[in-house]
Amino acid sequence: MIPTNDGFLFINYNESMHVEGYDGYTKIHLENTSEIVSSYNIGKFEKMVTDNFYKCHKSHIINLHKVAQFKNEGYIILENRKTTPVSKANRKEFLQLFAK
Template sequence: MNNITAILVDDEISNLKGLQKKLENLFPEIHILGAYQKPEEAILAIEKEEVHILFLDIQMPRINGFELLSKLNRVNFQVIFVTAYSEYAIDAFKKSAIDYVLKPVDNDDLLVAVNKALEVIKLKKESASNLKLVNLLEENISTNNKLIIPTQKGLSFIPQEEVLHLEGYEGYTKIHIINGVTIMSSYNLGKFEKLLSSKFFKCHKSHIINIEKVRHFENEGYVVLDNETRVPISKTNKKAFLSMFS
């Protein structure tokens, strides 16, 4: 993984030099932006630089590790606490640390902690990259009338005329296709609602249907699609739905 940066903070210079040497030997791909004994200087550097991992001592004079984090405008990086006091471990995790290592720092413990942080950073980068890709694709292939569906395996490109029905489910969306296949996406229903053509109608807070695939309307409050699926239609949307056919 390239372009990973780190900042080290510890009031004892021997600890800083020791940790820096271990990181350079074990993770040469990590670029250390700075090693700071004074928390005040570290805060200025963290606010200025793009930091991926912060190695932070807890017990420091004037400003301890927890106080340092509270003084930052944002904590958008991984934190690994480095401490001589194991009783701080629980508090460290409560502060959203990715991990902690005890002094004197053991190579194996450091490997585990840093690899955890790198994995989280990798996932964040992939997520951001996928989002940019989806947005770019939405701009460039919208004229092809295809629905772009992010899934666990990648991206699916489905012609909108093949979509029968979209169903919101616990923050996710199930997309039901005419061939009987159902695709699960991490996008919520509201996101898809913005991407669909005028051929789709939100008949219920959890359901969007393809108007061209409607076979029947049932007075008790359901529409039946080409595949015989019964989809509920709310009372507030019933009038708008029927007006499209009058």
């Protein structure tokens, strides 16, 4: 359940590619390339998401099932070709998730 300006929107977790926090709001990027803006901050979403998601950066949470590539410069490429940063502190842990 995502609060929006119009009320609440119900989406399936699997439809979400990644979640991006900005200026106290959160933008949810869906696999159909649409975006939803919520008044919740990213911390609220971090508590709501399942184990299929990973906070790779202070302002980005990704769906691990939608990862297509990792770039050595510290970026994740998702299936929809969007690029998301990975903080230096999280790179090793992120890569270990896929080493299993």
